Structures are given as structure tokens and as C-alpha cells.
Amino acid sequence: MDTIDISFGSPLQPFRFSQYRKTASKPLRQNQTEAQLISRLQAGDNQAFATLIARYHQKFLIIARSIIGDVFAEDVVQEAWASIHRAIGNFEGRSSLSTWMIQIVSNEARSRLRREKRHISVEEIETVKLADNDPRFDERGHWQQSPPHWDIATPELMLQEDQLRRCLEHCLSNLPEQQKAVFLLREIEQFDLDNIAAMLALSSGNIRVLLHRARLRLLDIVNHYQETGEC
Amino acid sequence: MLNCRQVTELACARLDGELSALRRVQIHMHLMICSHCRRFQRQFKQSQEVASALAAKLWVAEEDAIAQVINSLQTQQKPSESKPGPSQAPPEDRS
Numbered sequence: 001m002d003t004i005d006i007s008f009g010s011p012l013q014p015f016r017f018s019q020y021r022k023t024a025s026k027p028l029r030q031n032q033t034e035a036q037l038i039s040r041l042q043a044g045d046n047q048a049f050a051t052l053i054a055r056y057h058q059k060f061l062i063i064a065r066s067i068i069g070d071v072f073a074e075d076v077v078q079e080a081w082a083s084i085h086r087a088i089g090n091f092e093g094r095s096s097l098s099t100w101m102i103q104i105v106s107n108e109a110r111s112r113l114r115r116e117k118r119h120i121s122v123e124e125i126e127t128v129k130l131a132d133n134d135p136r137f138d139e140r141g142h143w144q145q146s147p148p149h150w151d152i153a154t155p156e157l158m159l160q161e162d163q164l165r166r167c168l169e170h171c172l173s174n175l176p177e178q179q180k181a182v183f184l185l186r187e188i189e190q191f192d193l194d195n196i197a198a199m200l201a202l203s204s205g206n207i208r209v210l211l212h213r214a215r216l217r218l219l220d221i222v223n224h225y226q227e228t229g230e231c
Numbered sequence: 232m233l234n235c236r237q238v239t240e241l242a243c244a245r246l247d248g249e250l251s252a253l254r255r256v257q258i259h260m261h262l263m264i265c266s267h268c269r270r271f272q273r274q275f276k277q278s279q280e281v282a283s284a285l286a287a288k289l290w291v292a293e294e295d296a297i298a299q300v301i302n303s304l305q306t307q308q309k310p311s312e313s314k315p316g317p318s319q320a321p322p323e324d325r326s
Contacts, residue, residue, distance in 0.1 A: 050297065050301065053297050053300050053301065054291060054292050054297055055291065055292075056292075057292035057296055057297060057300060058290045058291055058292045058293075058296070062290065077300075078300060078303050081300050081303075081304060082303075082307055085304055134236060134239075136236075136239075137234075137235060137236040137239075140234060141234030141235055141236035141237060142235050142236075143235050143267040143268075146266075146267045146270065147267060147270045147271045147274060149270075150274060154277070155277050155280040155281045155284070158277070158281045159281060159284060159285075164281075165285060168281065168282055168285050169289050171282075172282065172285065172286050172290075173289070183282075183286065184286065184290060186247070187279065187282070187283040187286065188283060188286055188287050188290070193247065193249070208243065208244070211243060211247075212240075212243040215246075215275065215278070215282075218278050218282040219274065219275055219278040219279075222274070222278040223274070
């Protein structure tokens with residue numbers, strides 16, 4: 001499928017996915033400032049809106065799943081896009097565009113959670129704790145043995161390793177939903193931890209432990225690959 | 232004096248810039264004398280850099296998903312074309 005009508009009621013303007021696929025994963029600054037993007041969105045530029053969907057839809061799904069679970073996440077995100085599309089003209093820029101949009105997704109998911117609580121079983125958030133007994137350390141808290149030596153010693157070189165990239169992508173895709181959402185909001189969207197806690201309706205303590213677990217899991221993947229050349 | 236386990240447990244908070252000045256000094260002193268912890272801290276940071284770079288490219292919507300969102304927006308918009316306006320108030324955009 002090469003083209004799709006994204007006219008949203010305005011005269012038909014066939015749109016080519018290839019026009020924005022190349023730019024979808026790049027930070028906004030590399031292509032245009034956020035202010036320029038907002039201006040285009042508020043002027044009703046449908047290509048700008050499609051670019052926004054390409055960049056954020058998957059991220060919104062991750063956030064929604066972490067709040068309400070898999071069954072209702074797509075509905076919630078679709079509703080959020082409708083709200084964003086309706087309200088973008090009134091966006092005043094008092095927060096960043098991504099903060100504003102993620103807040104809409106979060107509100108939509110939490111509101112849906114309240115409505116559906118009787119009908120769905122969302123995984124209960126236990127108070128997450130770090131393990132008491134970490135086998136890497138002796139009883140005095142010293143390393144039992146040195147962390148493994150890495151032959152591929154810089155991020156640039158690691159990113160050139162196809163197999164390592166696949167291992168990490170598999171790990172990222174299979175992180176538990178809450179760890180994935182916290183990692184996304186912290187590492188990619190760069191929100192502070194208290195904001196993330198509010199967005200995901202979790203305690204700050206839980207956010208810190210979830211992030212720690214995700215990061216350790218990713219480190220383990222790299223460690224294992226460096227030692228064995230396998231996932 | 233912090234031990235290796237404590238320094239390792241604080242690696243996340245260190246990465247996020249959440250440590251007090253006292254803690255930062257304590258960790259700095261430990262790292263001066265502990266090559267294992269220096270290696271761990273370096274590898275911890277590098278693995279996050281690599282994973283973040285990959286995640287930013289990985290978590291981008293597929294074409295089918297984008298088309299579905301757009302189609303759904305169009306479907307939702309048609310009944311309301313005669314009377315535009317949000318059916319649900321969005322949150323205020325404040326930081």
C-alpha cells in the first residue's frame with residue numbers, strides 16, 4: 001500500500017508513506033523545530049499529522065498497555081489520537097507537544113481503566129523490590145568476580161554488530177509492559193521520574209525499581225553477547 | 232565507605248542525576264579504588280546508550296497501524312462534520 005487518503009474531510013490529498021517513513025524515527029530537531037511542526041499541525045497540514053502518528057503511535061501503545069493492559073490499549077490510543085486531532089488547534093505550547101500528547105494518552109487510559117475495572121483484570125502492580133540476595137556479591141558486598149571484559153568496547157562498535165542489535169531489539173520488545181513504558185518515557189522522551197510516575201499512575205519508588213530492572217536486563221543481554229556471541 | 236553492592240545499586244540513580252552531593256563524593260571515592268565498579272559503571276552507561284538508540288528506531292509505528300489510525304479518524308470525523316468540536320475536553324497543556 002503506497003498511498004492513503006489522509007484528507008480528514010478536506011479535499012482528497014493522496015499521501016505517500018515513503019515521504020515520511022524516512023524521517024519518522026529521527027528526533028524532531030533534525031528535520032524541523034517543534035514550533036514549526038506545531039504550526040503545520042495547527043494549519044491543518046495532514047502530512048504533519050501523519051508524521052506525528054508515525055513517530056508516536058507505537059510509543060502511545062506502550063504507555064497505554066502499561067496502564068490498562070493489552071485488550072483496551074488500541075481503543076484507548078485511537079481515542080487519544082481523535083482528541084489530539086480535535087484539540088491541536090488549541091494547543092498553546094505551555095508544555096512540549098510530546099508531554100501534552102502523552103498526558104492525553106495517560107488520561108484516556110486511566111479513565112478507561114476506571115470504567116472497565118469490573119470487566120477486565122489488569123495485572124496488579126505489586127510494590128516492586130530489588131532482590132535481597134544478589135549472587136554477584138559476597139557477604140561483605142564485594143564483587144565475587146570482575147564484571148566480564150567487553151571486546152566490543154564502544155557504543156558505536158556495538159551498534160555495528162547485527163546480531164547484538166537483534167538481541168537487544170528482542171529484549172526491548174519483550175520487556176514487561178511497565179518496564180518498557182518507563183524505559184521509553186525516561187530514555188527516549190527524557191521525562192523526569194516523578195512525571196513518569198504521575199503519567200503511569202505508579203509510585204515514584206516503583207518507577208525507579210522498574211527502570212533499574214529494565215536497564216539491568218539490557219546490560220545482561222550485552223554481557224551475555226560479549227561473552228558468547230549469542231543472545 | 233560504600234561497598235561494591237551499594238555502589239552498583241546506586242548506578243541507576245547516578246545515571247539519572249538523582250544523587251546528593253554526599254553520595255556522589257562517596258561513589259567517586261569508591262570508584263577511585265575499585266576497578267570492578269569502574270568497569271560496571273562504564274558498561275552500565277554504554278549498554279543504556281546502545282539500547283536507547285535502538286529503542287528510538289524500534290518503537291516507530293508500522294504502515295498498517297498508521298493507516299488504521301488515519302482511517303479511523305476519517306470515519307469518526309464524518310458524522311461530526313456538520314458540527315465540529317471536541318466531544319471530550321482534552322487536558323490543559325501545562326507542564
